[in-house]
Amino acid sequence: MITDSLQNEFWFHVSPQENMPIAGSVELFIDIERLRHLINQLNPHNNVTNQDIRSIIESDPDMIDILRSLVGISDKRMYLDLSYIFYKTKDNRNPHLNILGQDLYNVNTHPLSFFKKKIYDSDPHIASAASFLIVQYLVSHGICQVLDSLKIIGAAQATVLIDRLINAKEAQQKLTKRRGHGMEQRFAIFLKELNIPFLPEDRAENPMSRDPNVLKKTFELSKKSKNTWAFDLIIENYHKESISFIQSLIHTSDPGQYGVNKSDETVTIKRELEEYNYHTGHNKELWGIVDGVGFAENKKGTINKMLDEFDAFIQLNSVYKAGLKLHKLGLIKIKDIVFNNNIYTMDEAVSMFQKYGSHDINFYHGFVPPNTPNCIRGGYADIII
Secondary structure, three states, X not given: OOOOOHXXXXXXXXXXXXXXXXXXXXXXXXXXXXXXXXXXXXXXOOOOOHHHHHHHHHHOOOHHHHHHHHOOOOHHHHHHHHHHHXXXXXXXXXXXXXXXXXXXXXXXXOOHHHHHHHOOOOOHHHHHHHHHHHHHHHHHOXXXXXXXXXXXXXXXXXXXXXXXXXXXXXXXHHXXXXXXXXXXXXXXXXXXXXXXXXXXXXXOOOOOOOOOEEXXXXXXXXXXXXXXXXXXXXXXXXXXXXXXXXXXXXXXXXXXXXXXXXXHHHHHHHHHHHHHHHHHOOOOEEEEEEEOHHXXXXXXXXXXXXXXXXXXXXXXXXXXXXXXXXXXXXXXXOOEEEEEOOOOOHHHHHHHHHHHXXXXXXXXXXXXXXXXXXXXXXXXXXXXX
């Protein structure tokens, strides 16, 4: 049965990556429209030359980012390489200085934007040298051959390939982080619909807002330091007192050592919180927003370790559980709960209600039509207040 173990419940409600909400948007690694324009403007009858590359970057230095991406060079790799090259290239007007007018016995790093600006330097000698060095760098990494190949394929097909082979891959890491924030935002919106106060107050509108921190021993709000814990959300009662500290751990791929460390931290936090509650007589709770098939890569070291520590855990498909918990805590009044009969069998719905529901909430197994008054969507079940 679904409620026989916390693990059963977790894996029943787990969401695939494509269903995870994404906070905001992620910029494309390569601007496809600009790439299309670039390919179309190249001479279809001649091979791409160094002068072609020079013309491209001098007309628009930001095209350097597209060109470097096409030959698999990251922003950081390029600015480190150019830092070395510029500092080691002698100025032919003074062999004791480099092209930047500094001595040859040092190398400092500069962002890629620094080198782009050198293309338009007020000193024509430096501007010309900057263009030459950047072109040589890109050419040495095969940019001419890549552009020649893309010309042959044609702009329409080339942009499809680049979008799928480069943009999709490069966006993965950024999207992973955005999915974590997306889940926090989804939960914050749910709390806001229930008129539950929480920190940060703007998390529903700004999922990237700063996480609240509390002192490790007293669990009082504090500025971030080595003596604080960071939480993704903190639920408060109507007296502005903290009642639930929420950790969000979303893993759509292998959690790695980071996931193991965060799981260990969860255990430590729970021990500290139990000790705090024991000495103060409070009953503050630790909740978890946990989801993602990535946990399957290391169940023992991550999700299995955490589930026993949380006083409540929520997933995208079981956000409604937070409502049921808040009802038990006396912070809201739920009238009805409707378990989706396309997801739960009757036995499964009953078991979830018996575990998390309350006797003063009406149980239903069916479907709530759109625009039902006072209905708040909570994943696989909807609550009516």
